[in-house]
Amino acid sequence: MQQIVKVSGLSKQFGSFTAVDQLSFSVEEGDVYGFLGQNGAGKSTTIRMLLSLITPTEGNMELFGLPLQSHRKEILQQIGAVIEKPDVYKYLSAYENLKLFARLSGIKPTRTVLMNQLELVGLADRAHDIVKTFSQGMKQRLGIGIALVHNPQLIVLDEPTNGLDPQGIADIRNLILFLSREQKKTVIVSSHLLNEIEQIATRILIIDKGKKLVEGTASTLINAEQAILEMEVSNKESANRILASSEWSNQLLPEREGKLLVKIKRSDIPAFNRMLASNGVDIYSLASRNNLEDYFLQVTAGKQYVGTFTN
Amino acid sequence: MKSTIVKLFLLTSFAFLGVVSAGAQDMNALVMKVKAKLDKVKDYTADGKMKTDVAFIKAPIGKVKVFFKSPDKFKLQRDGGISVLPKGGVSINIGSMVMQTGFVAIDAGMSTVQNLPVRVVKLLPNADAGDIILSTLYIDEQNLLIRKSVTTTRENGTYEMELIYGKYDEYGLPDKVIFSFNAKDYKLPKGITLEFDDTDKAIKDKMKGRKGRVEINYSSYTINTGLSNSIFNNQ
Amino acid sequence: MWEHLQIELYKVFKRPRTYLSFAAITALIGVIQLGLWVDGKEYADFVMADFASSFSVDGKILNGYFICYVILQLLLVHVPLLIALIAADMISGEANMGTLRLLMTKPQSRTSIVLAKFLASSIYTVLLLIWIAIMGLFLSMLIFGTDDLFLMKSSYVVIVKESDVFWRYAGAFCFAALAMITVAALGFLLSFFAENSIGPIVATMSVIIVSTILSTMNIPLFNLIKPYLFTTHMITWKEFFDFKVNDANEAIIGSIQNPQKIVQSASILFIHIVLFVGTAIALFRKKDILS
Numbered sequence: 001m002q003q004i005v006k007v008s009g010l011s012k013q014f015g016s017f018t019a020v021d022q023l024s025f026s027v028e029e030g031d032v033y034g035f036l037g038q039n040g041a042g043k044s045t046t047i048r049m050l051l052s053l054i055t056p057t058e059g060n061m062e063l064f065g066l067p068l069q070s071h072r073k074e075i076l077q078q079i080g081a082v083i084e085k086p087d088v089y090k091y092l093s094a095y096e097n098l099k100l101f102a103r104l105s106g107i108k109p110t111r112t113v114l115m116n117q118l119e120l121v122g123l124a125d126r127a128h129d130i131v132k133t134f135s136q137g138m139k140q141r142l143g144i145g146i147a148l149v150h151n152p153q154l155i156v157l158d159e160p161t162n163g164l165d166p167q168g169i170a171d172i173r174n175l176i177l178f179l180s181r182e183q184k185k186t187v188i189v190s191s192h193l194l195n196e197i198e199q200i201a202t203r204i205l206i207i208d209k210g211k212k213l214v215e216g217t218a219s220t221l222i223n224a225e226q227a228i229l230e231m232e233v234s235n236k237e238s239a240n241r242i243l244a245s246s247e248w249s250n251q252l253l254p255e256r257e258g259k260l261l262v263k264i265k266r267s268d269i270p271a272f273n274r275m276l277a278s279n280g281v282d283i284y285s286l287a288s289r290n291n292l293e294d295y296f297l298q299v300t301a302g303k304q305y306v307g308t309f310t311n
Numbered sequence: 312m313k314s315t316i317v318k319l320f321l322l323t324s325f326a327f328l329g330v331v332s333a334g335a336q337d338m339n340a341l342v343m344k345v346k347a348k349l350d351k352v353k354d355y356t357a358d359g360k361m362k363t364d365v366a367f368i369k370a371p372i373g374k375v376k377v378f379f380k381s382p383d384k385f386k387l388q389r390d391g392g393i394s395v396l397p398k399g400g401v402s403i404n405i406g407s408m409v410m411q412t413g414f415v416a417i418d419a420g421m422s423t424v425q426n427l428p429v430r431v432v433k434l435l436p437n438a439d440a441g442d443i444i445l446s447t448l449y450i451d452e453q454n455l456l457i458r459k460s461v462t463t464t465r466e467n468g469t470y471e472m473e474l475i476y477g478k479y480d481e482y483g484l485p486d487k488v489i490f491s492f493n494a495k496d497y498k499l500p501k502g503i504t505l506e507f508d509d510t511d512k513a514i515k516d517k518m519k520g521r522k523g524r525v526e527i528n529y530s531s532y533t534i535n536t537g538l539s540n541s542i543f544n545n546q
Numbered sequence: 547m548w549e550h551l552q553i554e555l556y557k558v559f560k561r562p563r564t565y566l567s568f569a570a571i572t573a574l575i576g577v578i579q580l581g582l583w584v585d586g587k588e589y590a591d592f593v594m595a596d597f598a599s600s601f602s603v604d605g606k607i608l609n610g611y612f613i614c615y616v617i618l619q620l621l622l623v624h625v626p627l628l629i630a631l632i633a634a635d636m637i638s639g640e641a642n643m644g645t646l647r648l649l650m651t652k653p654q655s656r657t658s659i660v661l662a663k664f665l666a667s668s669i670y671t672v673l674l675l676i677w678i679a680i681m682g683l684f685l686s687m688l689i690f691g692t693d694d695l696f697l698m699k700s701s702y703v704v705i706v707k708e709s710d711v712f713w714r715y716a717g718a719f720c721f722a723a724l725a726m727i728t729v730a731a732l733g734f735l736l737s738f739f740a741e742n743s744i745g746p747i748v749a750t751m752s753v754i755i756v757s758t759i760l761s762t763m764n765i766p767l768f769n770l771i772k773p774y775l776f777t778t779h780m781i782t783w784k785e786f787f788d789f790k791v792n793d794a795n796e797a798i799i800g801s802i803q804n805p806q807k808i809v810q811s812a813s814i815l816f817i818h819i820v821l822f823v824g825t826a827i828a829l830f831r832k833k834d835i836l837s
Contacts, residue, residue, distance in 0.1 A: 364795040392705075393605030
């Protein structure tokens with residue numbers, strides 16, 4: 001497997017603000033690489049650095065085995081990207097936009113190729129309408145069409161589901177799967193909505209405040225020893241008091257939707273349950289969550305939690 | 312109008328023919344002899360080039376065509392282009408005044424013009440009403456040619472005209488006429504011209520105190536072909 | 547680079563805004579021509595009022611050449627706005643629309659993107675001037691005919707022979723193109739500092755208006771900085787309409803009174819263009835695209 005992206009020690013500072021801090025990761029050929037983090041975690045800055053929109057303060061980036069700085073043109077020829085909103089020239093038609101960006105990508109497509117591309121993203125019947133009249137979803141599809149028109153190796157999608165309805169979100173998910181499985185493309189997709197990513201990503205990087213929290217395959221991350229216990233209890237105050245003096249006192253997470261959250265080893269769950277019950281706390285529901293969204297919450301929010309308590 | 316120079320030329324060539332007063336009989340005789348010579352030309356057409364030489368006017372040389380028919384019909388026609396001539400309603404008034412009331416001709420001695428000896432004759436109008444105060448003619452007695460004239464007016468200062476003869480001197484027609492006058496300077500507000508720079512001081516100094524001149528160089532005359540009056544109609 | 551220039555031109559000429567400028571020029575010139583057609587004599591009398599008291603001017607003053615001079619004099623003050631409308635929008639407009647980041651992820655060097663964009667705005671500027679030439683010069687020549695060009699300068703009068711005029715207009719238009727490309731370069735540079743187009747357009751116009759006022763006012767303090775303002779040199783096209791005279795004060799056909807002034811102004815404008823565009827390239831190469 002070829003390493004498509006190799007990033008090491010990447011940092012970006014805007015004035016005194018550190019947006020990305022000593023970030024290292026790598027993307028292998030064929031990966032659907034999920035790039036996760038809350039808003040402002042540094043995902044966009046990192047992606048923009050990968051696309052040479054932003055110059056890093058320090059660190060190295062290699063794509064397709066070439067240093068980005070010295071081989072910018074060759075590398076960008078192999079990348080298709082949609083960054084945040086899929087903005088295109090509103091006063092041009094879908095066809096004109098596609099043709100224009102194809103030429104900028106260094107190819108001279110025939111009319112058939114362009115129309116096929118529009119067909120692929122479901123815009124063939126609107127090919128000659130100006131983009132001003134398009135819905136958000138249509139613009140998104142056109143943006144993806146533009147990203148793919150020059151048949152790039154690597155596709156970078158920054159928050160591709162932003163502003164889309166559930167159907168649009170599902171379409172994007174299917175498209176990513178299609179690109180990965182049928183066309184054997186490498187995809188980097190970022191999002192703060194993690195349940196979207198967990199279904200498609202083969203590997204996941206979670207960052208927070210510009211720092212890498214964890215990187216790994218989706219299955220290893222999900223099957224981690226740790227679980228998150230979500231509980232509805234009769235008396236939250238006494239439950240909290242009891243937990244604070246227990247061996248799990250450091251593992252309490254912030255409440256969510258009125259439910260208590262505890263980060264806990266799977267093997268400890270029965271003992272934990274018994275301890276609460278024996279101290280007179282009635283438990284109405286108890287759920288062990290270990291999907292990616294919870295994991296994400298666990299590592300990002302948990303970090304905040306720990307931070308708060310150690311201060 | 313171009314008529315200024317034209318009429319003045321007309322005046323100096325022909326107007327004095329109306330001088331009848333006594334005062335200096337030999338001067339009168341001289342003037343009559345000049346008239347006799349000029350009378351040989353009943354009409355003519357001439358091609359010429361006109362140059363306007365005023366310090367603050369930059370103009371190219373323009374082609375003109377001149378028509379004359381005895382006794383007083385005169386027309387200067389531009390051959391395209393734009394011409395600038397000093398203004399002054401003097402000429403027409405002189406012309407009519409001379410014709411009607413006449414002048415007193417006074418001998419003012421000898422002088423030289425173009426290195427030739429000339430008789431200076433001063434013409435004083437009989438009436439005070441006109442614009443002309445004094446007219447001085449410099450007459451070449453030998454060839455019966457007027458070589459120069461100076462006319463002082465009430466309103467428009469002094470005009471000077473020099474006539475240089477060549478091929479057509481037997482008809483009393485000049486090859487070149489130089490008309491000099493005092494040109495009044497003018498100034499335009501910059502808002503109109505939208506110019507940011509001041510004119511170079513050197514150029515300005517050069518412009519100061521220079522007399523304005525208009526020169527007409529005649530290249531050829533066609534004489535006594537019986538010009539129709541209609542040519543002068545639209546003037 | 548050539549490819550990218552074509553694309554930039556394609557974008558410029560696909561925008562309705564571009565044609566607005568051409569329409570505006572057509573309307574402005576049409577109004578001037580109509581005005582002079584109807585009331586030209588009064589305008590000429592007004593301009594010549596002082597002069598006409600001691601001289602009479604004979605001939606067809608209100609000919610096509612004169613009309614074009616009036617048009618250029620009036621229009622070249624306003625055309626910078628139309629140029630800023632496009633040039634100051636070249637980068638900021640794309641940043642605003644969001645297309646800049648997509649554009650910048652394409653395999654094109656940043657320098658070539660900037661140069662292509664600047665060249666596209668220059669070509670637009672030149673086309674605008676060609677349009678002014680067609681409407682202001684050729685149409686005026688057709689409507690009003692041609693004759694000698696009679697011009698009142700602030701302290702003297704120039705009459706340019708009919709046969710000696712046209713090449714002067716060719717020169718004047720070339721010079722005007724250089725001056726207007728300087729405006730385009732300024733607008734272009736300013737468009738790097740904003741993510742909307744209004745800011746740079748207004749900023750470009752402000753710079754030009756303030757500099758023009760400084761250039762026009764005859765105040766000793768301002769006179770010191772005048773030679774360094776590019777607006778002072780933008781009107782040097784007028785030098786094409788002044789010729790040398792010989793010792794006998796005869797016009798020397800085909801001459802220019804101050805050719806060194808034209809060369810000097812052109813050089814200063816050219817230096818401005820290089821500076822503006824050079825700065826733009828330097829900035830853009832380092833710029834983080836955050837829009």
